[in-house]
Amino acid sequence: xMATAMVLCSSVLFSSCIGSFSLFNKLLSWNRNVSDKxxxxxxxxxxxxxxxxxxxxxxxxLNSLEFWTGDNPASAQVQTIEGxxxxxxxxxxxxxHKIQKEGSDEIVEFRFDKKDQxxxxxxxxxxxxxxxxxxxxxxxxxxxxxxxxxxxxxxxxLYALQQVVTxxxxxxxx
Numbered sequence: 001x002m003a004t005a006m007v008l009c010s011s012v013l014f015s016s017c018i019g020s021f022s023l024f025n026k027l028l029s030w031n032r033n034v035s036d037k038x039x040x041x042x043x044x045x046x047x048x049x050x051x052x053x054x055x056x057x058x059x060x061x062l063n064s065l066e067f068w069t070g071d072n073p074a075s076a077q078v079q080t081i082e083g084x085x086x087x088x089x090x091x092x093x094x095x096x097h098k099i100q101k102e103g104s105d106e107i108v109e110f111r112f113d114k115k116d117q118x119x120x121x122x123x124x125x126x127x128x129x130x131x132x133x134x135x136x137x138x139x140x141x142x143x144x145x146x147x148x149x150x151x152x153x154x155x156x157x158l159y160a161l162q163q164v165v166t167x168x169x170x171x172x173x174x
Contacts, residue, residue: 023062024054 027050031043044051077092087102096111096119109122110130118132131141134150141149141161149164151157 020066021055021058021063022066024051024058027051027054 031040031047034040034043079090079092081088081090089100089102091098096109099108099110100106106124111120111122112118113120116132119130121128121130129142131139133139133153137153139151139153139157141151143149143164149161151161
């Protein structure tokens with residue numbers, strides 16, 4: 001029983017995973033942006049046990065999960081972006097992006113499916129496939145009219161897609 005416990009602990013603790021230390025780095029980033037350098041230093045000294053706890057959780061749990069699964073549960077990033085018509089909160093995690101306008105309940109998501117290598121636009125009412133990677137250098141793009149187009153995943157492919165989308169939009173406007 002003791003040998004089994006040692007093997008399980010060793011597999012997690014000695015997985016040779018440096019990891020991203022997401023939890024520790026989020027705490028550090030928050031502390032750096034609180035105020036000027038004197039307040040930040042004072043705050044650092046006062047909450048230094050929180051750094052030890054965050055670092056320990058990263059080393060023992062989150063970085064090991066990241067090593068074995070490829071995803072770190074604490075790796076979601078939140079940004080606030082000011083647009084022409086309002087302020088938006090963008091949350092980025094391993095599955096994609098969630099966008100929400102300040103004061104609105106509506107959420108728009110861009111989700112990545114690792115299994116299919118595809119991106120989908122999701123709202124409360126609909127799910128719209130955007131594109132799917134065929135291989136390293138080609139993608140299948142789903143167009144607004146329901147047709148699909150295979151493009152190369154480079155500047156030339158994006159230009160060809162732009163030409164098709166612009167032409168169809170121009171035709172629809174006539």
